[in-house]
Amino acid sequence: MSETIKAPTVAELQAKGETPEILFWVGCAGSFDDRYKRVTVAFTTILNKLNVNFAVLGPEESCTGDPARRAGNEFLFQMQAMANIQLLDMYQVKKIVTACPHCFNTLKNEYPDLGGNYEVIHHTTFLQELLDEGKLKVSGGSFKGQKITYHDSCYLGRANDIYEAPRNVLKALDADLVEMKRCKTKGLCCGAGGGQMFKDAESGDKEINVERTEEALDTGAKVIASGCPFCMTMLSDGVKNKEKEVEVQVKDIAELINDAMN
Amino acid sequence: MTWMIQLVFVAVVAVPIYFLIRRIKQIRRNILLGKDLDRSDRSGDRWKAMMLIAFGQKKMFKKPIPAFLHLLIYVGFLVINLEVLEFLIDGLFGTHRIFAPYLGAFYNVAMNIFECLALGVLISCIAFLIRRNVIKVSRFTKPEMKGWPAMDGNLILIIECVLMMAILKMNAADQVLQSRGVAGYVDTGHLMISSLMIPIFEHFSDGFLIFTERAAWWFHIIGIFTFAVYVTYSKHLHIFLAFPNTYYSNLAPKGKIQNMDAVTKEVKSMLGMPVEGGSEPPTEVGTFGAKDASDLSWKSLMEAYSCTECGRCTTECPANQTGKLLSPRKIMMDTRDRIEEIGAGQGEGKSLLGDFITKEEINACTSCNACTEACPINIDPLSIILEMKRYVAMEESGSPASWNSMFSNIETNFAPWKFSPTDRFNWAQDLNDKN
Ligand code: SF4
Ligand code: SF4
Numbered sequence: 160m161s162e163t164i165k166a167p168t169v170a171e172l173q174a175k176g177e178t179p180e181i182l183f184w185v186g187c188a189g190s191f192d193d194r195y196k197r198v199t200v201a202f203t204t205i206l207n208k209l210n211v212n213f214a215v216l217g218p219e220e221s222c223t224g225d226p227a228r229r230a231g232n233e234f235l236f237q238m239q240a241m242a243n244i245q246l247l248d249m250y251q252v253k254k255i256v257t258a259c260p261h262c263f264n265t266l267k268n269e270y271p272d273l274g275g276n277y278e279v280i281h282h283t284t285f286l287q288e289l290l291d292e293g294k295l296k297v298s299g300g301s302f303k304g305q306k307i308t309y310h311d312s313c314y315l316g317r318a319n320d321i322y323e324a325p326r327n328v329l330k331a332l333d334a335d336l337v338e339m340k341r342c343k344t345k346g347l348c349c350g351a352g353g354g355q356m357f358k359d360a361e362s363g364d365k366e367i368n369v370e371r372t373e374e375a376l377d378t379g380a381k382v383i384a385s386g387c388p389f390c391m392t393m394l395s396d397g398v399k400n401k402e403k404e405v406e407v408q409v410k411d412i413a414e415l416i417n418d419a420m421n
Numbered sequence: 422m423t424w425m426i427q428l429v430f431v432a433v434v435a436v437p438i439y440f441l442i443r444r445i446k447q448i449r450r451n452i453l454l455g456k457d458l459d460r461s462d463r464s465g466d467r468w469k470a471m472m473l474i475a476f477g478q479k480k481m482f483k484k485p486i487p488a489f490l491h492l493l494i495y496v497g498f499l500v501i502n503l504e505v506l507e508f509l510i511d512g513l514f515g516t517h518r519i520f521a522p523y524l525g526a527f528y529n530v531a532m533n534i535f536e537c538l539a540l541g542v543l544i545s546c547i548a549f550l551i552r553r554n555v556i557k558v559s560r561f562t563k564p565e566m567k568g569w570p571a572m573d574g575n576l577i578l579i580i581e582c583v584l585m586m587a588i589l590k591m592n593a594a595d596q597v598l599q600s601r602g603v604a605g606y607v608d609t610g611h612l613m614i615s616s617l618m619i620p621i622f623e624h625f626s627d628g629f630l631i632f633t634e635r636a637a638w639w640f641h642i643i644g645i646f647t648f649a650v651y652v653t654y655s656k657h658l659h660i661f662l663a664f665p666n667t668y669y670s671n672l673a674p675k676g677k678i679q680n681m682d683a684v685t686k687e688v689k690s691m692l693g694m695p696v697e698g699g700s701e702p703p704t705e706v707g708t709f710g711a712k713d714a715s716d717l718s719w720k721s722l723m724e725a726y727s728c729t730e731c732g733r734c735t736t737e738c739p740a741n742q743t744g745k746l747l748s749p750r751k752i753m754m755d756t757r758d759r760i761e762e763i764g765a766g767q768g769e770g771k772s773l774l775g776d777f778i779t780k781e782e783i784n785a786c787t788s789c790n791a792c793t794e795a796c797p798i799n800i801d802p803l804s805i806i807l808e809m810k811r812y813v814a815m816e817e818s819g820s821p822a823s824w825n826s827m828f829s830n831i832e833t834n835f836a837p838w839k840f841s842p843t844d845r846f847n848w849a850q851d852l853n854d855k856n
Contacts, residue, residue, distance in 0.1 A: 166849035187836040189848070196848040203852065217846040221835035229788050230824045231710065231807070231814030233681045235831055237688040268677035273685065313789040318676025344794050348739040353788030357837055358823035361785040364744030 164200075164207045168217035169250045179214035182252045184266065186259035187222050188388030194395065195388040201417040202258050202282055208420060209294055213256075219246060223265040230354035237273065240265075244275035258282040258413060260314035260387045261352075267319070281315060283325040283386045283412050290331050297419040302332040307415075308339055308380035310371070310394060311346035312387035325386050328412055332419055337378045347371050351389035372397025376407065383409045423515040430512040433639075437646035444653040448726060451764035455719035456707075458679075460669040467668045470799070475667040480797040484733075487552075490545040494581070497542035498660065501588070504535050508642050521607045529610030536592065536614040539585040546578040546585075553578075560732030563741075565751040570730055573655050580651075584644045591637035593618035594630045603627055662727035663798045669720055670799040675790045678807065681709070710811025713772040714759040717808055724800040725757035734792035734802055740785040747785040749792035749802035752778060756805060774809050783809045784821060 172179055183206065189199040206213050224239030247255075255277050257263050267279035280288075289295035307329055315321040322343045329336050341347045350360065350367030360366055372394055375383045383398070385391050395409045460467075473479045478495065481488040510519050521528045553561050553574060561574070592615035598606040622630060652658055659666075673679075689696045711717045714725075734749040735741050741748050755777035762768040774780075786806045793801045813819045820828075827837045835842050 164852050166852055168846075185848075187838065190845045191836060191838055191840045199848050200852065203849070215846075215849070217849070218843065220845060221842075222831050222837060224831065226837050227828055227831055228678055229807070229810075230820055230827065231810030231812070232820075232824075232828050233684045233709065233811055233815060234688065235828055237681075237684055238692075239831065239835075241688060241692060241694070264674075264676040268674050269680070272680035313787070313791075314676055317790040317794050319674050345737065345791075347742075348787045348789035348791065350739060350787060353786055354824060354827070355787050357827040358784075358821050361740070361745045361747075361781055363740070363746075363785075367739045367743050367787070370739075370743055 164204050166203050166217075167214045168219070169214045169252075170217070170219065172214050173250065178251060180212040180254065181214075182247070182250075182255045183213050183215045184255050184257035184259075184262050185215055185220060186257060186262045186388065188392075189258055190220070192388060192392070195391060195411075198258055198388070198391070198411040198413055201411065202413040204417050205286070205295075205413060205420065209289065216246070216250075221246075223262050225261045225265040226354045226357055228265070228269070229352070230357075240270055240273050240275065244270060244273060247275060247277065252277060254278045254280070256280050256282055256285045258386070258388070258411070260312045260318070261389065264314045264318050281319075281321060281324070281386065283315070283328055284321060286328045286412065286416055287324040290328065295416070295420075297331050297416060298333075300419050300421075302334045302382075302415065302419060305334050305382065306337050306378065306380040307332070307334040307382045307384050308337050308375055308378040309342075309384045310339070310349065310375060310390055311342055312385065312390050313346070313348050313352050315386060316346055317344060325384070325412055328416065329384055332415060334382075337380055339374045339378055341374060347374065349387075349390040349393035351393045356389050356392070366397075366400075368393035368397040369400055372401060376401060376403060381407055382415070383407060384412055384415060385409060386412050427513060427515050430642075433643055434509070434512070434646060437650050440650045441646075441653065444650065447764060448653065448658075451760050452719050452722045452726065454715045454760065454763060455717050455722040456715075458718035458720050460720060463672055466672055467670070470670045470672070471664055471668040474670070474797070474799060475663040478797075480799075483795075487549075490548050493538070493541035493545045495660075497538040497545075497585075500538055501535055501542075503531075504588075505642070505645060508638070512642060517605050518607050518609065521609060526610070529612075532592070532609055533613050536589065536612055539588050540614050543582055543585045546582045550575065550578050550582075560736045563732060563735060563748060563750070565748055565754055566730070566732070570656070570754065573657075574730070576651075577655065577657050580644070580648055584641060584648070587637045587641040587644065589615045589618065591615075591634050591641065593622050594634035594637065597622045597625075598627065598630050598634065601627060603631070656728065656730040659727050659729040659798060662723065666723055666727040667799050669723070671720075671793075671801055671804075675793055679804070681811075683707070684709070708812065709815040710813070711805070711808035712774050712812045712816070713763070714756050715763055716812070717756065717773075717805060721756065721801070721805050721808075722760050724802075725753050725760060727798055728753040728757065728800055729798070730754060731797065733795040733797065734800070737791040737795040739787060739789060739791060745782075745785040746779070747782045749806075752782070752802045752805050753800060774812060778809065780813060780819070783813075786810075 169179060169182065185199055188195040221243055222239055223243060224236035228236035255266055260281060263279055263281045266277060286295065309325055309329055311322065326336060348367060349371055375394065383394055385394060391409055391411060398404050398407050398409060478492060481491055507520050511517055524531065552558050592612050595606060596612060596616060597619055599608055686696050708716055714722065730750060732750045738747060738749055756773060759773045759777050783806045788803060790803060793803055830837050830839050834840060
């Protein structure tokens with residue numbers, strides 16, 4: 160591909176006297192997790208291809224505080240939130256898009272109580288809007304007719320009632336979208352929310368991510384689509400646990416769209 | 422003679438009403454032991470939630486068969502209580518079927534509706550008894566359901582069966598007495614369900630039939646009032662509390678965690694930001710989070726009293742499904758047991774966290790909201806779990822070690838993982854360098 164792909168920072172743009180229309184909030188997983196960095200790059204690529212006027216905070220971004228709050232450490236959460244709000248307000252950010260449902264939920268629902276008011280959208284909703292407006296055009300290509308199953312992230316689904324946007328985006332790939340036994344409002348958690356990502360699970364009969372992966376594999380889909388870094392890690396681990404990583408891929412919706420755009 | 426019976430009636434009704442009022446006051450007091458929480462906004466949306474979810478049973482219909490059976494009992498309960506109104510008037514004034522002459526033909530229609538509903542209630546209760554005791558639906562056999570909770574569930578169903586049978590028996594005897602023209606037994610017309618029992622009663626003498634009819638009448642009215650008192654000690658309290666409980670539902674998106682304003686004040690003053698309410702000395706901060714039931718909000722305590730122990734939350738809970746100790750239903754039951762204990766001035770030196778609920782249980786929660794979604798009356802076990810996590814993290818510094826290191830990573834590296842903050846933008850370096 161010959162076009163240049165860039166991820167400008169807000170600070171850079173400001174130095175040039177510009178302000179981006181949209182802030183892409185990358186999140187800690189998107190910045191540090193090797194697997195999720197590829198999702199960040201895929202989404203950046205889409206934004207570039209569609210000439211979206213965006214920027215990232217880059218080195219200035221910091222954890223939203225979500226895992227701290229959910230593990231009970233309200234102090235730490237609020238310290239993080241206040242610092243982030245100061246930064247976002249300094250750059251006069253109005254609209255934020257993020258590929259992490261946890262960041263999305265916190266920025267959208269929890270920052271307003273602390274004085275941070277922004278329009279926040281999850282990247283799957285953003286992609287659906289672009290599709291609806293006709294700006295984003297995909298041809299199914301390699302996904303045409305392929306079985307894809309979508310795993311609902313609790314923080315998009317039950318937490319924020321976003322069930323259709325990710326599915327609509329997947330349907331645009333002309334794929335054969337198959338649902339797992341537990342989906343939408345009844346979707347099963349990947350096991351990582353509420354700070355579980357950062358500690359071992361309590362003892363039980365089974366790991367939650369294995370249970371969920373079994374259900375995903377039962378659909379016979381070759382691609383498990385997700386829209387959340389935590390779900391991606393948990394399901395990828397589950398697929399490895401079942402020794403299915405050769406046949407079955409766990410992919411973020413942004414990656415699927417980016418692939419289909421080529 | 423009748424005035425003496427009327428007097429007995431007044432006494433029989435007054436005693437349970439006395440206990441009922443006392444118990445209601447006690448429950449109200451216990452709920453108000455909880456902390457403040459403002460749920461006074463958006464009354465339009467609140468009425469809507471109550472009408473749809475409590476009155477309209479909207480969330481029940483996720484499971485159609487139990488929903489239908491439950492609906493029969495619910496409608497039966499509402500409608501048959503109209504008949505109790507007639508019972509009360511008859512009892513007080515020494516009359517019999519006082520509405521019959523006034524309502525004329527409609528009285529027969531109303532009675533037939535009552536009878537059909539009584540039969541519906543009877544069938545539903547039997548079906549529910551079978552589900553609990555013969556089919557043993559898994560959510561009714563979890564560890565927290567052993568003993569009293571299981572007994573409570575069965576007792577309610579049995580009492581309802583017996584009460585319904587009393588109505589039908591009374592009507593059957595009444596119809597035979599009417600056909601014999603016994604004084605005082607007004608014509609009700611043909612009653613569809615109870616008339617099936619007429620062949621049994623036809624063989625008895627007038628005296629015995631009058632006795633049977635009266636006995637069933639007294640049994641029903643005493644039964645209903647005793648049951649009303651019993652209900653307040655039972656999970657059956659949901660028939661009343663479901664209404665205020667859904668009215669005061671959490672209307673915010675499920676993912677939103679309630680902000681702790683006391684912490685906001687402290688954080689702001691630490692950061693040197695202006696604090697609302699000026700420089701007044703911080704009003705007593707109290708404990709952060711919840712160690713005991715009285716540290717929870719009044720809404721959580723109301724929810725504890727509203728819980729039907731149906732276990733839909735636990736069935737959907739990913740932690741419970743994979744064999745972990747956590748059961749959101751148990752969280753609600755424990756909270757109720759504990760606030761009852763506190764209200765009665767017992768259990769000093771005990772607390773909800775530790776003596777009832779363990780850290781192992783709360784730590785297993787993924788905050789996935791499957792429980793709050795599943796609950797037919799919008800109960801939120803997650804908020805109780807979160808309050809206890811807050812207590813453990815902020816008052817005890819007793820979170821699991823890996824959470825404590827996650828906290829310090831966020832503090833020092835601004836990410837939950839131990840990466841250098843200067844590496845945060847590395848993902849873009851390749852891209853930006855290439856171009
Ligand atoms: S929020 Fe917690 S308690 Fe509720 S279902 Fe999820 S894991 Fe279970
Ligand atoms: S909290 Fe709700 S779903 Fe859970 S047992 Fe109680 S009533 Fe049922």
